[in-house]
Amino acid sequence: MIDLTTLSKKQLDTVADRLNQLSLFLGQRDVNTLTTSALQQFGIQRIDALALFGGSILEGANVMHAAISHHVAKHYVLVGGAGHTTPLLRAQMAQHGIVAPEDATEAALFQQYLLEKFDDHVDLLETKSTNSGNNVTNTLALLKNQQLKINTLGIMQDATMQRRLAAGFKKFAPQITLINYATYAPHIVVKDNQLTFATTALGMWTMADFITLLLGEVARLHDDANGYGPNGQNFIAHVHVPSTIIVADAFLHETLQVPIRIANTAFKSSTK
Numbered sequence: 001m002i003d004l005t006t007l008s009k010k011q012l013d014t015v016a017d018r019l020n021q022l023s024l025f026l027g028q029r030d031v032n033t034l035t036t037s038a039l040q041q042f043g044i045q046r047i048d049a050l051a052l053f054g055g056s057i058l059e060g061a062n063v064m065h066a067a068i069s070h071h072v073a074k075h076y077v078l079v080g081g082a083g084h085t086t087p088l089l090r091a092q093m094a095q096h097g098i099v100a101p102e103d104a105t106e107a108a109l110f111q112q113y114l115l116e117k118f119d120d121h122v123d124l125l126e127t128k129s130t131n132s133g134n135n136v137t138n139t140l141a142l143l144k145n146q147q148l149k150i151n152t153l154g155i156m157q158d159a160t161m162q163r164r165l166a167a168g169f170k171k172f173a174p175q176i177t178l179i180n181y182a183t184y185a186p187h188i189v190v191k192d193n194q195l196t197f198a199t200t201a202l203g204m205w206t207m208a209d210f211i212t213l214l215l216g217e218v219a220r221l222h223d224d225a226n227g228y229g230p231n232g233q234n235f236i237a238h239v240h241v242p243s244t245i246i247v248a249d250a251f252l253h254e255t256l257q258v259p260i261r262i263a264n265t266a267f268k269s270s271t272k
Contacts, residue, residue, distance in 0.1 A: 002258060003257075025242070027182035029180060034070065034072055050076050054079060055161055057158060063181070080105055080126070090104065105125075136172050137172060140172060160214055164221060215258045
């Protein structure tokens with residue numbers, strides 16, 4: 001449990017600043033907007049494929065709809081089996097009047113939302129993935145099985161996990177040009193002596209859950225014996241973590257007394 005009640009206004013301001021440092025680093029966006037005009041900086045008009053990954057809050061489906069409306073990709077993909085975030089996504093949909101089957105995967109949940117809210121139909125669904133590792137390998141296998149030539153790939157994940165997902169693709173498909181677009185861009189402010197989000201994304205985490213997710217990521221990105229990089233678990237390509245991010249992460253762990261988030265072994269795979 002994160003206890004912020006003992007912190008002064010000055011301390012809360014510092015915590016908010018450090019959290020924003022982490023969220024900006026982890027929630028990687030390579031373009032300001034996901035539009036064809038923004039893609040011109042990559043020398044392209046459209047992305048070969050754009051994928052939305054399970055683990056994102058429901059806002060991700062709205063971002064996918066906007067991308068489809070702007071015709072930013074030649075193919076669209078929804079990725080996600082049943083994992084630890086699936087019940088939360090189903091509950092978020094129910095709050096917006098969409099009742100989904102109990103056994104629906106996250107890809108199917110996103111598809112149902114897109115169909116019922118916007119009449120968007122996405123043909124490519126990957127429904128077996130249960131973690132970030134097989135999110136990557138299963139998506140690449142699906143695209144290969146569809147015999148699609150993918151030189152550019154847009155990837156959209158929850159802002160807390162976007163950079164790690166990108167590092168996974170860099171490990172398994174370094175030849176593909178990635179366009180990162182985290183599904184929301186959070187900014188934390190102090191209001192009435194409490195931390196709050198400046199704007200609210202659809203299905204946004206509670207502040208406590210968001211902080212816990214953020215503070216589980218930097219250790220995973222490390223390329224050492226305890227991290228996910230080549231010199232550790234070898235799940236992802238090397239990620240350069242700036243010293244400012246390491247300092248901010250350490251400060252937050254010490255100040256907020258948040259333990260490092262442990263991966264849920266129920267959804268573990270042998271993929272490296």
